[in-house]
Amino acid sequence: MRGTLSDRMGAALLMAPLLLFLVLAYAWPFLGVVKWSFTLPTPGLGQYHALLTDDLVQSVFIRTLRIAAIVTLVSVTAAYAITVVWVRGSPVQRVLAEFCILVPFWISVLTRAFGWVALLSNRGLINTWLQSIGFISEPLTLVRNEFGVIVGMSHFLIPFAVFPLASAMRSLDERVLLAARGLGSSRMRTFWTVFVPMTRSGIIGSAMITFVFSLGFFVTPAILGGGRSVMIAELIYLRIFQSPDWGLGAAISVVLVVFVGALMALLFRYVKPKQLV
Amino acid sequence: MQQPGRAAEIKAKGIGKSFGSFRALDNLSLDIGRGEFLTLLGPSGSGKTTFLMILAGFVQPSEGKLFSDGVDITNRPAEQRAAGMVFQGYALFPHMSVEQNIAFPLKVRKKSASEIKSRVGEMVERVGLKGHEKKLPAQLSGGQQQRVALARALVFEPGVLLLDEPFSALDKSLRGQMQAEMKRLHQETGTTFVFVTHDQSEALALSSRVAIFNHGKLLQVGRPDEVYDRPANRFVAEFLGEINMLPVKGVRPADNGATGLCEDRAVNMRCKAEAIKGDAILAIRPEDMSIAPEASINENGIAATAVASTYLGAATKLDLTTRQGARVTVSVPNEVAAAALSKGNSVWLTWPAEKGFLLPDGGQ
Numbered sequence: 001m002r003g004t005l006s007d008r009m010g011a012a013l014l015m016a017p018l019l020l021f022l023v024l025a026y027a028w029p030f031l032g033v034v035k036w037s038f039t040l041p042t043p044g045l046g047q048y049h050a051l052l053t054d055d056l057v058q059s060v061f062i063r064t065l066r067i068a069a070i071v072t073l074v075s076v077t078a079a080y081a082i083t084v085v086w087v088r089g090s091p092v093q094r095v096l097a098e099f100c101i102l103v104p105f106w107i108s109v110l111t112r113a114f115g116w117v118a119l120l121s122n123r124g125l126i127n128t129w130l131q132s133i134g135f136i137s138e139p140l141t142l143v144r145n146e147f148g149v150i151v152g153m154s155h156f157l158i159p160f161a162v163f164p165l166a167s168a169m170r171s172l173d174e175r176v177l178l179a180a181r182g183l184g185s186s187r188m189r190t191f192w193t194v195f196v197p198m199t200r201s202g203i204i205g206s207a208m209i210t211f212v213f214s215l216g217f218f219v220t221p222a223i224l225g226g227g228r229s230v231m232i233a234e235l236i237y238l239r240i241f242q243s244p245d246w247g248l249g250a251a252i253s254v255v256l257v258v259f260v261g262a263l264m265a266l267l268f269r270y271v272k273p274k275q276l277v
Numbered sequence: 278m279q280q281p282g283r284a285a286e287i288k289a290k291g292i293g294k295s296f297g298s299f300r301a302l303d304n305l306s307l308d309i310g311r312g313e314f315l316t317l318l319g320p321s322g323s324g325k326t327t328f329l330m331i332l333a334g335f336v337q338p339s340e341g342k343l344f345s346d347g348v349d350i351t352n353r354p355a356e357q358r359a360a361g362m363v364f365q366g367y368a369l370f371p372h373m374s375v376e377q378n379i380a381f382p383l384k385v386r387k388k389s390a391s392e393i394k395s396r397v398g399e400m401v402e403r404v405g406l407k408g409h410e411k412k413l414p415a416q417l418s419g420g421q422q423q424r425v426a427l428a429r430a431l432v433f434e435p436g437v438l439l440l441d442e443p444f445s446a447l448d449k450s451l452r453g454q455m456q457a458e459m460k461r462l463h464q465e466t467g468t469t470f471v472f473v474t475h476d477q478s479e480a481l482a483l484s485s486r487v488a489i490f491n492h493g494k495l496l497q498v499g500r501p502d503e504v505y506d507r508p509a510n511r512f513v514a515e516f517l518g519e520i521n522m523l524p525v526k527g528v529r530p531a532d533n534g535a536t537g538l539c540e541d542r543a544v545n546m547r548c549k550a551e552a553i554k555g556d557a558i559l560a561i562r563p564e565d566m567s568i569a570p571e572a573s574i575n576e577n578g579i580a581a582t583a584v585a586s587t588y589l590g591a592a593t594k595l596d597l598t599t600r601q602g603a604r605v606t607v608s609v610p611n612e613v614a615a616a617a618l619s620k621g622n623s624v625w626l627t628w629p630a631e632k633g634f635l636l637p638d639g640g641q
Contacts, residue, residue: 175368178335181355182362182439183382183429193381197372 030257033250040247047251057235057252064232067149067221068214074154075210076203079161086162087169101159109156113223116152117143120224144226152224153217160213161206164271168202201271208267212260232256284312284469285345285436287332292341294327294493301327303493305341309437314463314470316480319490320516326441328490329473333439334358345436361430361438361468365445367422369414375401375425376410382433400428403465404458420451427462437469444479456483477517481505489513505562507548511636514560521566521605523559523579528635535635540579540601547631558636563594563608565632568617569625578627581605583617597626 037047051057086097104112119125120142127139142148176198180190196203218233225231230238232252239249287309294302302324309315317325330336331343334355343351350358359382370378379400383393401407404424414422423443430438440459444452460483463470474480480487481501488498489512497509508514511522525544528537534547539559546559572578581597593614597605605626609617617624 173366173368175364175366176370178333178355179362179364179368180370180381182333182335182358182360184356184359184385184433185381186356186385189385194370198370200372 030253033253036246037250037254040250047247048255050248051251051255054248057248060230060232060235063146063229064215067146067153067229067231068211070150071153071157071214072207072210074150075157075161076165076206078154079158079165079206080203082158083162083165083169087166101162104156104159109219110223112156113152113220116148116155116224120148120151143224144228146225146229148224148226149221149229149231152220153214156217156220157210157213161210164205164209165199165202168199168205172198205267205271208263208271212263215256215260283436284467286311286347287437287469287471288344289328289332290342290344292328292331292338292343294324294331294336295339300493302331302338305495307488307495307498309469309471312467312469314460314472314483314485316472316474316484316487317490318474318477318480318487318516320475322492323490324493325473325475325488325490327493329439329441329471332437332471333360333362359433359435361433361435363423363426363430363438363440363443365442367414367426367443369422369425369429371414374411374413375406375417378414378425379428379432381429386433396432400432403462404428419447420455423447423455424458427459431462431466431468434466435468437471438466440470440472442473442475444474444476452479459483481517489516491516507634508560508636511558511560514634514636519563519606521561521563521603521607522636523561523599523603523605524638525557525559525635526555528554528557534630539577540599540603542579544577545630546633546635548634553635553637556638558638559633560636561628561633563606566605566607566626566628568595568607568609568613569627572625572627576627577630577633578625580623581626582623583614586614586618597624599626 038044040047082097082100085093086101087094089097107115117124121127122139122141124142126142127136130136131139142151172195177190177194180194181187185193216233217231218237221229221231222234222237225234233256236249236252236256239245239252289305289307289309292302292305293300305324305328317328319325327336331338334350334353334357338351341351342349345358370381373381376397379397380393383396388396401410404427406421406424406428409417409421414425417425426443443459444455447455456479459470472480472483484501486498487501487504489496489504491512497504497513499507504513505517508517514520523539525537525539528535531545534545535553536543536545537557537559538544544559569578579599581599583595583597585596587594587596588611589608592608593611595607595609595614595617597607597617599605607626
């Protein structure tokens, strides 16, 4: 990383447009949001006090944390399985896994959310099929609830969870796995006692990325939750666009940003940034 | 490879391995005796590591059979062969402490906690790692990691210990120390050791027998002194150390060996000339030749001029050119080399008839 002064100047110059954009488009407006949280409707800490006492806000916070935790668990587990195939499978399996990982990136999040509605709704593909084979008589409620939100969000986040895991699995020394087998360990045992612990940094990175993404999710919960499973981002939207309660919306935003910032700081204590790509 | 605590006897019969069109190993047959220390020696790509991986069960041979104590184990998976193995770079479990690394093969075998504790303790002591039990591999020096790898591979008393270039990452002094330690461990455990290296001095120093590989073929197997003093062919002769090659003409059997003409002088050799007649190569190790002011008619000797010297401390390596232009290297006492060089003119190179051996002319 260390270079001559002109090297470093050059690097700084190359990064400057991005930094400038971040400052103008994110940091500066966010300072405005911080200001609102302390001044609207009246100056003071009133909105933060309300945030601590408002039952609705708190239940949304708790639901968001719960959904984020479940989505993280589901996504990282599924991503782990896909990544094992992608990194360690036969050439054909690798191509298939790569396809499964890349295709979701080409489809808009909105399209994917509506796709899930089509699959999961009462008269969607899954319910009509289950009814047609006589497995159920009444349609299952698969969407417009937390279940639908978790399915949709996990589907969106699995590809993101793959990359830190792939990075960890690729840097793993193959000989260590051979050593375990040579010492008498079965494939299963080697996987659980050697392979998984050795990819720990990837698991942590993957979980953190998924969790942080989940906390701020908007489109997917708004569509698949159907207003019944409101998460924080949607609550902020409602406060700012549908009720003249900018102060509270701003305060929630500030809390969310601070929380995510703290999580990221925690993440980088355990994982180096380059291990995440 | 199946009875713990007992050295295994391994037989390889006609083992071959192809990777695509590349022939890594060709028709290899080799008996490895109970409790012996066999070194597989050869340049990289010679097939020695492939053979070790076949012994471990990590690589399946394309043809041939492998027996351990008379049982066919050709198709037995690595985890059921349970040969102890030390890898190049050690391959320790980075997330486990020294203790946990060594306990791993015992845990896999579902030994009782008390047995694991006592055997790990014993092994830690034996390889001199006391006080380091709780450390992670990353907190250890190269030599210490090497000891952990050895302890982990020996703790379950495997019938055979396979070692893949275990010392390649160590510096020279540490390497010597670890070699001595491994020799001691071999004597103490009595286990069969199969050791892969490309370092000929390491092979000669450690083994009870050396197997020399090149281009996927096993060229010669024998005691270190056998392969060094009586190499089967030119490759083995050159690979095991520096050697001088002198053309000899008109080789024919004689009393006690053979005779021929080298640089127009009659030379005698103690080796047999049955297979080699006519023109051949006489190979002599540098340390077997001496410098003399003249050679008697009964003595093996050729005239040469000293051209350069390399001071090695204990001795000097002297480069000479013979009258007919062959280059010869000898290892001589320092003052002899200085004298030979200062004269600037002809000296005689002499060697006893029992040193030196004949190789086919131009052949490999």
